[in-house]
Amino acid sequence: MPESEYNEARSEIERLSELLHRYQREYYVEGRPSVSDLEYDRLFDRLAELESKYPELKQPDSPTQRVGTEPTETFPEVEHTVPVLSLDKAYSSNEIADWIQRTTKRSGQALSFVVEEKIDGVAIVLYYEAGRLIRAVTRGNGFVGNDITANVKTIRTVPLRLPEAIDVAVRGEIYLPKDRFEEINRKMETPYANPRNLAAGSLRRIKSSEVARIPLNMFAYEGAFPQQELSHIEVLEKLTVLQFRVSNRIGVFSNRLDTEDLEARYPEWSFGKFEELPEYIEQAASERDALEYEIDGLVVKVNELQVREELGYTGHHPRWAIAYKFESPQGTTTIKTIEVQVGRTGRITPVARVEPVQIGGSTISNVTLHNQAYIEMLEIAEGDQVTVSRRGDVIPAVEKVVQKNEVGNPVWHIPEKCPSCGSRLEVYGAHHFCRNNQCPDQVRGRLHFFIGRNQMDIENLGPETAELLIEEGFVQDLPDLYRFDFERLKGYPGFGEKKIAAIKAGLEKSMSQPFRVVLPSLGIPEVGPNVTELLIRAGYTSIDKIIRTAEQGESEKLVDIKGIGEKTAATIIEEFSRPEVKQRIEELKKVGLQFETTAADKTIEGEDSIPPLFEGENWCVTGSFERFNPRSKAMEYVKAGGGRTSSQVSGSTTHLLAGSGGGSKLQKAQQLGVEIVSEEEFVERLKDEGIQIA
Template sequence: MTKEQAEDKIKRLTEELNHHNYLYYVQSEPEISDFEFDMLLKELQELEALFPEFADENSPTKRVGGDITKKFPSVVHRFPMLSLSNTYSEEEITDWEARLKKLASGDLEYVCELKYDGVAIGIRYVGGKLVQAVTRGDGTQGEDITANVRTIRTIPLQLRGDFPEDFEIRGEIFFPLENFHALNNYREELGEPLFANPRNTASGTLKLQDSSVVAERGLDCFLYGVYGADGVESGHFEMVQHAGEWGFKIPPVKQRYIEKHTTIKGIMEFIHFWDKQRNDLPFEIDGVVIKVNSYQQQDDLGFTAKSPRWAIAYKFKTERVETILESVDFQVGRTGAVTPVANLRPVALGGTTVKRASLHNADQIEKLDLHIGDAVYVEKGGEIIPKIVGVNTELRQSGAEKVSFIEFCPECKAGLIRREGEAQHFCPNELGCPPQITGRMEHFISRKAMDIDGMGAETIELLFKKGLIHDVADIYHLQFDDLVKLDRMADKSVNNLLQGVEASKQIPFERVLFALGIRFVGETVAKKLAKAFGSIDKLIAASFDELIAVDEIGEKIAMSIQYHFQQSENIEIIRRLRDSGLQFEMEVKELASNLLEGASVVVSGVFETVSRDELKKLIEDNGGKNVGSISAKTTYLVAGENMGPAKLEKATKLGVQIISEKEFLTLIGKA
């Protein structure tokens, strides 16, 4: 392929992928399958690696992340991001509307919008391309988080239609509840502290240094405020609709996320509607925002020192109810983490009947000073299950039993332990505690792990109860004659299950590694380990220093990996799984060359010709190994602009060869 052909192909693939991304994530009307989309994306990635000079900084391949940002620089806002005046009073909304009528000339139209509980963002586009994304900060200046924002698939990298040459659009990045709950469920399984709520988690996610982790979490965004596009539309509502034509995900009118009204009655109806319906939304809101629609009238009304006169936010009161604590259960997860759950007298909260609430750990129980029979305050604020936030001690009964954390596992009676620096208690009986055994098997067969069709949590429980499986390796020795005798297991369902088991033998190594359920080894870590070591044998044999040299592998993860492989039972399970035909080596890819064979390479800084991701791919394509930290075994440090002085000093001290981007590309024949 000539350079001209490659440039044209990259351009056409980019346009095609941007179009399908818009149809899938913004319009919810996909035209091609996920597989077809992934194949197009893979083709573009391969072309960009071969012809990096034609790779655009807003390429669809940037959606998967991978850029590492050590520091988010401060940026002064071109248009100040002022906060709104808040109120919890409908009377104050009425007074505000009455004041505006006296101050403004002409009839007023109001735009009512949802107040998304997320992170305010301002995104600048030049020539239709995303060039910068900045947080609110203090309203005058914020932080540049462009690399992380590029991973959010509902934010377009390239606009369509008649967009202005240079403008900014603002909105709110939020954590969809489904994705937030899935993340917390996963952390709970690992015995890690749960994230408090979607808003704080979205904010923390956007400040992560590794954009590939941001990409995996599945943040979303609505955009609804256009700045610097004078003369396009005369009103805010019309401008939002126009922005939708450029490819932005805007609040949908059909779902009543945004409406235009001319009376206080219409404003109040919008407030009352969403106060009742907010619990049915797939994301968190904490109120509604009312704005004057006309830009001219906004200019006439002006600003106070802190906020615009032409807009106000009505905030919903936090939902809290009082009920009785009847008892406390203690549940055991697959990692042995013991979680206390309060059983409550049923009470209506947030449109549902609440019977249980999270207590998280022993410290939370002690902090609340809980007693059985207490009148407790319960809130439902983005938690997986509702949360007890306080106790009405005035109603406590004399002689009430104080709630204490248990000392022994409720399932196997083993003595619980609490590791130094951790909040949760654990059952150490990994091999004999039933919920740990079945929990590991349920994790093993899950969709992101071995993805075994025809087998779910109920099937695992049944097979374990009947003595047909005792660990994950037993799954590959199930027999038709044994299964068909079980309740609800007819010929067809048994055949489907066995076919699913057989098909799972083709699952690649990184997912098999994730499926093993090693504590702290999630999807991302499993991928990095699989890529770094290439096989389970090399991973088992890896030293502590070799483990922490892998990008993103810290001491806690390294210690957990070594502990897992020190258990003879785990090694035996791996042997049996390997004998059953599972994949315990990375698929060998054909290399572009072996020029870097045996070389360990650290990439640091910002580069001109190719991105960090592309550099790392070139290292692997030419037989080299990417490592995250410098040691005496490091062969090269590829140094870009703004490289950290600590790495430079360490490399110099250890005598590691330091080469520039140009020297590296010359080394592999790509200069």
């Protein structure tokens, strides 16, 4: 081969690599490509062609690595140069406040703290030498991880070559965007429980060409740079300069730092004093569902790197960072038996009775298993040892099986017949249902729901009385409550004249509950307070209008309502077409309940009844208020009134509600020309719509 040709190939490979690195970065990191896909593919194919002709000229960080390489046998174990320790955890903003105080005291100086999102993905450490990615290592046990370099190279936002020839270890989190997860998982034979598991599973594929097909992404959040950066903020800046993808959902909290410069440079970050941190946490938690990725908490870090060094580590955790976890911790326990519950809609829920276990400060002995598909996915059997978690305030759920039972119990199956009434169960969608309207458990569930404090709120008629009415056969369905002669309870223990008169008064009073309360109290699937509100706003001001739409099967009319999806619309149509539902409504109408809105409804207090006066607006709040404490209460009105809220003032903010002592947000709002609204003006605006704030 002529030497000139070989040299030409070498320089063309170098040139193409350089170009393609740039194009990949523009496309995947910066989101603004400068060449067409066609041109990109042409250059890419040319490079691949040259590389296959001259394999010895192929660079280890070649852009063609993005599509994966030959199968790797194993993922060899590699020692981390700096151990990757887990973080200490907190579950409330009080704990965070305590930690900040403790840390500040320990350091003996005023500190600033950076708050980042804790992305629920796969932690990775990227080792660069002379600016080239040489190793990507999983967290492992914190000291030794697995080398999965070939697979990580397929992730477009992981730089293979840095613009500076430096040695650095960068920590990041690899994740799969939620929407892509749904899309990919749907096609999988054995679906994954969450995006994290799918991401972790793909990173362990032997063929990196298979990994390349999974649209994984990465955020970088720590870098151990040789020259001493002064602060974590500077580290984040440096990472950005080195073309890593860094999240811009960052909060900086300090009682001493002058953040004016930073605020100008990072309009998307949030800034505040320590007392504003709890609200930031609350807001971040409320915004998590809208993110393209899953987060399971926030991380609060000391900004001053020198102080980090001084604070050092406990045996298990760095002292300079703490994780705020949204979810309560998990516990491990054993399933004693599995039973099914029949809900008020006839839906069957399998429930595991477990050995009592302490989780997040309460004792758990019943754990939901959701449905048959969930049981099969986790392969749950009686006698299995499982981890149980409490997500927020909802019912605890089994997360995974830790150890199978030793007696060989098979994966559990929902019985064929309803345990309450013996009817054959039917499968609709993901769930089993008992379709017998008179099923005792359903009647019981409907009744308890209906009288509950968040629904009709029938005074003096509690669960015990309801139970007695059912057991004695006095009440078989909701309308019976209003038809039953309560005098007949005379002689039952605890039912004197006064008690009976009180129950009757409670029922009488409940008859004036407005339509927007009556409708969700019926316990019809999908028709809760929010959907009710949407329906009423869209003109469905009476039950007759809803039933008419259902009878004519006009689900497209419902789908047209913003906030109502196809599934909800289909359920509404189905439910309001069912004869027994219509009959129940007809009878409740006869006994005198409100099934249409009246003029008086408009002036009712409470967020449920707010007209859409904030629609199309994006609000932010700062400072403190007389009537709204915490100030997030004010934002509840905005949300209930169809507006959006965010924790930070940005280009999309339309209004800033400013109380006394508003700081940086107020300044920024003024700079951006955002409309600034005082507490008085805000209250006035609500009042104009008939909403009184006490």
